Amino acid sequence: xxxxxxxxxxxxxxxxxxxxxxxxxxxxxxxxxxxxxxxxxxxxxxxxxxxxxxxxxxxxxxxxxxxxxxxxxxxxxxxxxxxxxxxxxxxxxxxxxxxxxxxxxxxxxxxxxxxxxxxxxxxxxxxxxxxxxxxxxxxxxxxxxxxxxxxxxxxxxxxxxxxxxxxxxxxxxxxxxxxxxxxxxxxxxxxxxxxxxxxxxxxxxxxxxxxxxxxxxxxxxxxxxxxxxxxxxxxxxxxxxxxxxxxxxxxxxxxxxxxxxxxxxxxxxxxxxxxxxxxxxxxxxxxxxxxxxxxxxxxxxxxxxxxxxxxxxxxxxxxxxxxxxxx
Amino acid sequence: xxxxxxxxxxxxxxxxxxxxxxxxxxxxxxxxxxxxxxxxxxxxxxxxxxxxxxxxxxxxxxxxxxxxxxxxxxxxxxxxxxxxxxxxxxxxxxxxxxxxxxxxxxxxxxxxxxxxxxxxxxxxxxxxxxxxxxxxxxxxxxxxxxxxxxxxxxxxxxxxxxxxxxxxxxxxxxxxxxxxxxxxxxxxxxxxxxxxxxxxxxxxxxxxxxxxxxxxxxxxxxxxxxxxxxxxxxxxxxxxxxxxxxxxxxxxxxxxxxxxxxxxxxxxxxxxxxxxxxxxxxxxxxxxxxxxxxxxx
Amino acid sequence: xxxxxxxxxxxxxxxxxxxxxxxxxxxxxxxxxxxxxxxxxxxxxxxxxxxxxxxxxxxxxxxxxxxxxxxxxxxxxxxxxxxxxxxxxxxxxxxxxxxxxxxxxxxxxxxxxxxxxxxxxxxxxxxxxxxxxxxxxxxxxxxxxxxxxxxxxxxxxxxxxxxxxxxxxxxxxxxxxxxxxxxxxxxxxxxxxxxxxxxxxxxxxxxxxxxxxxxxxxxxxxxxxxxxxxxxxxxxxxxxxxxxxxxxxxxxxxxxxxxxxxxxxxxxxxxxxxxxxxxxxxxxxxxxxxxxxxxxxxxxxxxxxxxxxxxxxxxxxxx
Numbered sequence: 021x022x023x024x025x026x027x028x029x030x031x032x033x034x035x036x037x038x039x040x041x042x043x044x045x046x047x048x049x050x051x052x053x054x055x056x057x058x059x060x061x062x063x064x065x066x067x068x069x070x071x072x073x074x075x076x077x078x079x080x081x082x083x084x085x086x087x088x089x090x091x092x093x094x095x096x097x098x099x100x101x102x103x104x105x106x107x108x109x110x111x112x113x114x115x116x117x118x119x120x121x122x123x124x125x126x127x128x129x130x131x132x133x134x135x136x137x138x139x140x141x142x143x144x145x146x147x148x149x150x151x152x153x154x155x156x157x158x159x160x161x162x163x164x165x166x167x168x169x170x171x172x173x174x175x176x177x178x179x180x181x182x183x184x185x186x187x188x189x190x191x192x193x194x195x196x197x198x199x200x201x202x203x204x205x206x207x208x209x210x211x212x213x214x215x216x217x218x219x220x221x222x223x224x225x226x227x228x229x230x231x232x233x234x235x236x237x238x239x240x241x242x243x244x245x246x247x248x249x250x251x252x253x254x255x256x257x258x259x260x261x262x263x264x265x266x267x268x269x270x271x272x273x274x275x276x277x278x279x280x281x282x283x284x285x286x287x288x289x290x291x292x293x294x295x296x297x298x299x300x301x302x303x304x305x306x307x308x309x310x311x312x313x314x315x316x317x318x319x320x321x322x323x324x325x326x327x328x329x330x331x332x333x334x335x336x337x338x339x340x341x342x343x344x345x346x347x
Numbered sequence: 348x349x350x351x352x353x354x355x356x357x358x359x360x361x362x363x364x365x366x367x368x369x370x371x372x373x374x375x376x377x378x379x380x381x382x383x384x385x386x387x388x389x390x391x392x393x394x395x396x397x398x399x400x401x402x403x404x405x406x407x408x409x410x411x412x413x414x415x416x417x418x419x420x421x422x423x424x425x426x427x428x429x430x431x432x433x434x435x436x437x438x439x440x441x442x443x444x445x446x447x448x449x450x451x452x453x454x455x456x457x458x459x460x461x462x463x464x465x466x467x468x469x470x471x472x473x474x475x476x477x478x479x480x481x482x483x484x485x486x487x488x489x490x491x492x493x494x495x496x497x498x499x500x501x502x503x504x505x506x507x508x509x510x511x512x513x514x515x516x517x518x519x520x521x522x523x524x525x526x527x528x529x530x531x532x533x534x535x536x537x538x539x540x541x542x543x544x545x546x547x548x549x550x551x552x553x554x555x556x557x558x559x560x561x562x563x564x565x566x567x568x569x570x571x572x573x574x575x576x577x578x579x580x581x582x583x584x585x586x587x588x589x590x591x592x593x594x595x596x597x598x599x600x601x602x603x604x605x606x607x608x609x610x611x612x613x614x615x616x617x618x619x620x621x622x623x624x625x626x627x628x629x630x631x632x633x634x635x636x637x638x639x640x641x642x643x644x
Numbered sequence: 645x646x647x648x649x650x651x652x653x654x655x656x657x658x659x660x661x662x663x664x665x666x667x668x669x670x671x672x673x674x675x676x677x678x679x680x681x682x683x684x685x686x687x688x689x690x691x692x693x694x695x696x697x698x699x700x701x702x703x704x705x706x707x708x709x710x711x712x713x714x715x716x717x718x719x720x721x722x723x724x725x726x727x728x729x730x731x732x733x734x735x736x737x738x739x740x741x742x743x744x745x746x747x748x749x750x751x752x753x754x755x756x757x758x759x760x761x762x763x764x765x766x767x768x769x770x771x772x773x774x775x776x777x778x779x780x781x782x783x784x785x786x787x788x789x790x791x792x793x794x795x796x797x798x799x800x801x802x803x804x805x806x807x808x809x810x811x812x813x814x815x816x817x818x819x820x821x822x823x824x825x826x827x828x829x830x831x832x833x834x835x836x837x838x839x840x841x842x843x844x845x846x847x848x849x850x851x852x853x854x855x856x857x858x859x860x861x862x863x864x865x866x867x868x869x870x871x872x873x874x875x876x877x878x879x880x881x882x883x884x885x886x887x888x889x890x891x892x893x894x895x896x897x898x899x900x901x902x903x904x905x906x907x908x909x910x911x912x913x914x915x916x917x918x919x920x921x922x923x924x925x926x927x928x929x930x931x932x933x934x935x936x937x938x939x940x941x942x943x944x945x946x947x948x949x950x951x952x953x954x955x956x957x958x959x960x961x962x963x
Contacts, residue, residue, distance in 0.1 A: 063822040179910065207699040208849065212893045212906035219904070234822060237895035241902050264899045278827035280852035281897060286876075288856040292827035296792065532740035536800075539712050539732040540754045540807055554744035 023094055024051035025196050025228040026075070031088030033067075033074050033252075035300055036081070042301040044083065045070055046252045049327070052196065057222065057229045059243030059260065061236060061275075063297055066249035068232045072198045075230075076113055077105045093195055111141040114189030114227075116182075118201035123185045124173040130157075130184055131169035134191055141192035156187040161217055179210040183217065190221060197222075200232040215242060236279055240264055248272050251298055251308035258333035268335035268342055271309045307337070315339045364627035371621055375433055378426035385419035385427065386590050392418045397602075400609050413609045415598060421609065425617055427590035432618070435506050435591070436572040440564050442510025443571075447517025448560065454518065455525025456548050466522070469515040477512035478574055484508040485583050505584045509571050516567065517560050524556035566629035569622040576618055592618045650728070650811050650843045651688040651711060657681055657719030658706050678915045680706045682867045683720065685941065688811070691841045695858025695875070697890075699849055701914060703867040708732075708815045708847045728811055729758060731804035735816035737796035741788040747774070747799055748784030754807030773802040777832060794825035801832060805840075812844040818853060830856060851894055855879055860947075863887045866914060866922040873947025883949040886923045921952065929953065 031048040034041040045067045052058045060068040073079055075090055077097065090097040092112060100108065109115070117123045125133055134153035138144055144152065150169075157165035160183040173181060182202065189197055199218065203211040219242065222229055231242055239246055239260060246263045248256040248271070256269040267273045274293040283289050295312040298304060307325050310316040319338055327336040355362055395418035401411045412421040454465040472480065488504040528534065529552060537547050572592075578584030579593025580600075587594045592614050599611025658681040681703040688694045696704045709715040710722060712732050731754065734740040741750055751770045755761050761769050771781035777798040788796055797817060804812055817833070818826040830853065836842060837857075846857050854861055854875075861878045863871040863886065871884035882888045892905040909926035912918055918925050924934040939952045 063824060177910070207911075208851075208890060208893045209699060209907035209911075212895070212904050215895070216904050216906055235895070236823070236897055240897050240899040241895045241904055261899045264897055275824060276897065278824045279897065280827075280830065280856045282855075286880075288852070290827050290830055290856055292831045293824050294828075296794065296825070532734040532736055533742040535709075535712075535714050536732060536734065536740055536803070537742075537753065538714055539730050539813075540757050541729075542753075542757060551742055551745075555742070 022054055024091075025054050025056075025093055026052040026230070027089070027091040028071075028075065029089045031071065031074055031090065032086045033070060033079060033083055034086050035083055037301070041084075041086070043303065044252050044300055045074065048088070048252075048254055050247050050254060050257060052228045052230060054228055055222075055226045057231055057242055057244045059239040059246040060230065060232045060249060061234065061239050061246055062249030063234060063275075065297065065299070067252040068234075068249045069200050070252075071249075072115075072200050072230065072232055075198065076109050076115065077102075078109075107141075110137060110194075111192050112195045114192065114194035114197045116185050116189045116197065116199040116202045118204050121173065121181065123188070124181060126173055128172075129169070130171050130173065130176075134169075134184075134188060137188055138191050152191065156191050157184075159221070160184070160187045161213075179206060179213065182206065182210075182214055186214075186217065186221065190225060190227065193225070194227060196230065197227050198230045198232070201234070202231075203238060204233070204235070211238075218242070236264070236276060248275070251303060252300075253308065253336065254327060255309065255337070256335040257327070262333050266342070268333065268340035269309075269337045270313050270315055270339075270341060272335075273341055274312075358631065360627055361631035364624040364631070367620065367624040368628065371429065371617075371624070372433065375426050375429035378423060379430055382420075382423045382426075385417075385424045386588060394418060395420070397607050399607075412613045413607075415595075415610045416602060416607075421613055424590055424595060425592070425614055428592045428595045428614060429617060429621070431502070431585065431589070431591040432572050432575055432593070432621070435502065435509070435575045435585075436568050439506045439509035439513070439571045439575075440568050442507060443513035443567070444517050444560065444564055446510065447514035447519075448521050450514065451518035451521030452525055452548060452553065452556075455522035456529055456544070456552065458526075462522070465518065469518055472515050477509075477570075478577060480512040481505075481508035481574060481578060482581075482583055484511060485578065501584070501586055502589070505575055505578060508578075509574050512574070513567055513571065516563055520560050520563055521556050524559060525552055528552045528555050562629060562633040565632055566626060569625040569629065572618070572622055572625070648690045649687050650690050650724070651845075652723035653684055653686050653707075653711070653720070654723065655683045655685050655720035656707070656710060656717045656722060657683055658703070658710060658715065659718045679867055679917070680914070681710070681717075684864075684867075684869045685720075686862055686869065686872055688843060688845060690843055692859045693837065693842075693844050693846055693857055695854040695861040696845065696847045696864055697849065697851060697854045697861055698864035699890075699911070701911070702864045704847050704864045705815055707864070708813050708845060711845055712813045725810070729754075729807055729809050730811045730813065731807040731809035732813040732815065733797070733800045733804050733817045735819050737793040737800065737820055740800055741796055743788055745787070746784065747779075747786055747788065747791075750788070750799060751784070751802045751806050754803060758807065760806075760808055769806070770802075773806055776805070776836075777802045778828075792825075794821055794828060797821065797829050798832070801829075801836070805836065810843065812842050814844060814846045816848050817846075819848065819850065826853070833857065851891060863890070866912065866917055868922050868950060869941070869948075870923065870951070871947065871949045873949075877946055883944055883947065884923075884951050885927050885929055889926075921950075 029049050031045055032043065033045040035044050048067070048071055050058065060071060062068045074085055075097070079085060088098065092108065097105065097108060131150065131153055134156060135146070135149040138149045138152060154165045154169055157168050162168045162180060162183055168176070168180070176184070202218065203214050206214060215238065233239060243260045245259050246257065247254045248269065250271050256263065256267065256272050263272065264276065267276065277291040278293060280288055280290040293312055298308060304311055306322050307313070307316070307320045310320040313320065317339065325336045325338050327334050355365070395407070395410065395414045396416055398410050398414040398418070399406050400413040401408060406413065410420045410422065412425070414420055415424065450465050454462040485504055485508050492500065534547055534551055537551055575584060575591065576593030576596065579591050580597045582597065585591045585594050587598050595614040596611050596618070599614065602610050657679065659677050659679050661677040684707060686694070696707060698704045706715065710717050712730055748770050751773055752766050755766055755769060770784055774781050774784055779795065779798055779802070788799065791799065818829050821829060834857070846854060848854050858875050861873065861875050862869050863878070863884060865886050871878070871882065871887050873883070878887060879891060882891065889905070889907045893907055895904065907926055908928065912925055919935055920937055921927070921930070921934040921939050924930040927934065933952055937952070939950050941948050941950045
């Protein structure tokens with residue numbers, strides 16, 4: 021097995037409030053292999069976006085990283101100075117945010133933003149940068165690239181802007197692309213376009229990708245492997261097919277049943293998980309999911325289950341669902 | 348109440364300001380209850396005229412800040428003056444708030460031509476400084492009522508003049524808040540339920556637009572007090588025979604050159620203390636209620 | 645209007661702008677208006693859940709607000725019983741509850757407005773409603789800020805039920821919620837539906853949600869109702885190409901078939917819609933007739949479709 025592009029070990033982040041630290045991320049651990057798409061899935065506040073922000077070191081007080089190592093192609097990002105970290109962002113890690121408007125500078129033309137980004141990170145002349153920018157605009161499927169090159173962000177539609185954000189994230193040829201809810205703000209028909217584009221570019225460039233989303237459908241179509249987040253921890257990780265086909269953790273199974281879908285007879289079903297995910301500072305002892313879990317026993321209330329290393333399909337649960345699926 | 352305690356936690360400036368305001372209010376409203384009115388015959392003694400402050404030669408223990416040309420004990424006179432100033436300021440702010448609030452609510456909620464008329468009126472008024480406007484209103488009232496008006500009438504005219512001079516700010520603030528609130532879904536929900544426009548405006552929208560204008564009102568209280576003092580100082584507000592900080596300062600001004608500095612300086616210091624305290628408090632409340640600074644949750 | 649018809653929309657349109665300004669009149673220019681909704685007709689019958697589905701900006705929320713009486717149509721007519729009680733549940737759980745009102749007053753407002761209970765019985769009724777939506781009666785004393793998005797939607801539901809509505813409009817009621825919270829709210833709504841047989845209009849962009857909730861579904865594209873049919877017909881035998889493409893575009897949970905099905909092309913500028921059929925610029929079956937002639941809303945079997953061709957897409961795909 022080759023060196024992972026991204027190696028995250030025991031990443032913990034706290035929120036400081038009134039002099040006390042509350043865990044936001046707790047012992048998050050995962051790898052992304054070269055060319056791999058890792059999906060981070062979970063509900064709002066589960067910690068999936070926070071993980072992305074912690075990796076590129078953009079945490080601001082009252083948030084603070086308390087432990088963990090982050091290695092990008094073997095280089096420890098957590099030990100870099102702020103100045104050197106700035107060069108990692110944009111050059112070696114590209115970022116696509118949910119809201120395409122906030123990632124674009126409203127007063128600069130699209131072309132200027134693309135050429136600036138490329139020339140900051142790559143040894144290009146003005147002419148070369150312009151040529152590449154036009155090529156990128158073509159590549160992300162925008163009609164009439166020279167016109168888009170000269171346009172300001174507000175002259176473009178939401179879908180067009182999101183394509184440009186993707187071009188901006190990839191134009192400096194990063195080792196890793198972090199896409200945080202890249203299609204959540206988009207309509208179904210535009211979303212499918214954007215996912216197709218992301219997939220094509222991923223296949224062409226071979227850039228490893230961390231895809232953060234709450235949408236299991238997007239995960240099913242895009243991710244090679246999945247890490248499921250709950251209350252600041254990774255509670256299950258598996259190859260996508262295995263996770264969706266036979267989830268081990270009761271929360272993962274619950275999340276899938278909560279998505280309305282037709283069953284084998286074509287009848288629609290939806291099944292809610294009772295209760296709500298505990299908020300920051302309100303974590304129960306033991307397994308964070310136990311108050312909502314039908315399978316919880318005494319040990320779940322007392323001891324926190326570790327993420328068991330079980331050969332690629334791991335779950336942090338004392339009573340995983342595996343037997344039922346086998347039988 | 349818990350919100351109020353929260354608003355002041357760990358902020359020494361506003362705490363000092365609030366404490367000072369409380370002390371000044373107690374001074375202004377309690378002392379006159381136990382002393383004779385220095386502006387009546389029984390309250391002054393001409394023998395004590397120009398008595399200096401206690402720490403100067405000839406100072407008297409009963410007159411720590413000295414006395415003025417009519418022998419009025421300054422510590423009592425300032426309490427009476429402060430009481431007038433606070434009352435004029437507060438009532439004129441309430442008048443401005445009621446006029447501006449009502450016009451702003453209607454303009455923002457009804458919109459269209461009504462809004463245009465009210466707002467153009469506001470624009471015209473803004474072309475005149477508030478002080479000038481108050482002087483004009485005072486002049487008109489005097490022209491109608493004649494010179495021989497009573498003290499009470501003069502005070503009422505000052506209050507109304509200042510109130511009218513400041514309605515625009517309230518109207519504009521309320522109007523823009525109303526325009527935001529009227530498009531909120533809770534208003535739509537009330538409409539679907541079948542509530543009348545008046546009920547929606549008064550019960551739903553009004554409570555949601557009050558916070559910013561109450562902050563403005565606090566800050567305006569300081570400006571209204573200054574305006575009253577200025578008018579009185581200029582001799583077109585409260586007559587010198589009636590106590591207000593402005594009329595005390597004006598009176599004292601006559602003796603500044605001849606060495607009796609205390610007659611105007613102490614009322615001046617009191618005015619500055621009151622206005623600074625009110626402004627510090629108002630600024631703090633503005634920051635506290637500003638969702639952009641404070642965050643939504 | 646038959647006794648069983650709760651709401652009738654007859655060729656209802658809504659246009660914005662469009663009134664010529666003085667400058668435009670002086671220069672003889674035609675103002676650029678926006679036709680948000682164009683000649684939409686449907687009838688909601690007593691006891692049914694009618695779904696409206698479409699992408700953002702298609703006009704489905706405008707239709708909802710006209711049905712609720714919040715907006716007046718600029719064309720056509722809406723038939724409703726004048727004495728009918730309506731309630732509405734909104735998408736944004738934060739702006740739909742007055743932040744200065746206590747929850748018990750929010751829930752009691754429709755009861756007080758319509759005098760549905762004697763004064764003394766209101767408190768008890770509010771407590772009962774809060775329990776029914778999964779909150780506790782003690783929550784009534786709190787302000788909306790104390791609750792999460794899902795809990796706020798529960799309060800909205802309690803308020804809507806308090807009004808004992810003849811007709812309930814739900815405008816994207818779960819779109820702002822996480823999937824597990826959405827499931828709880830859908831469960832709750834389905835329970836009330838089964839128990840109270842509410843007549844309702846359910847608007848969403850989410851196809852699985854509308855399939856779960858609605859008896860009939862109308863599909864809206866660029867301000868037009870392009871197809872209307874019973875729910876299972878819409879999903880199994882869609883007649884309009886847009887319906888078919890929309891169903892296929894949403895990624896499902898099947899990780900073995902990773903294909904994606906975007907709808908070709910981009911959404912046209914709503915202020916300058918295509919001639920003829922509004923969908924023709926993206927339709928794989930479009931020809932000259934579609935550009936020249938606007939299709940009528942035709943009745944086919946159990947539903948209606950606005951397309952020139954009797955395009956039974958499941959058969960067409962098989963052929």
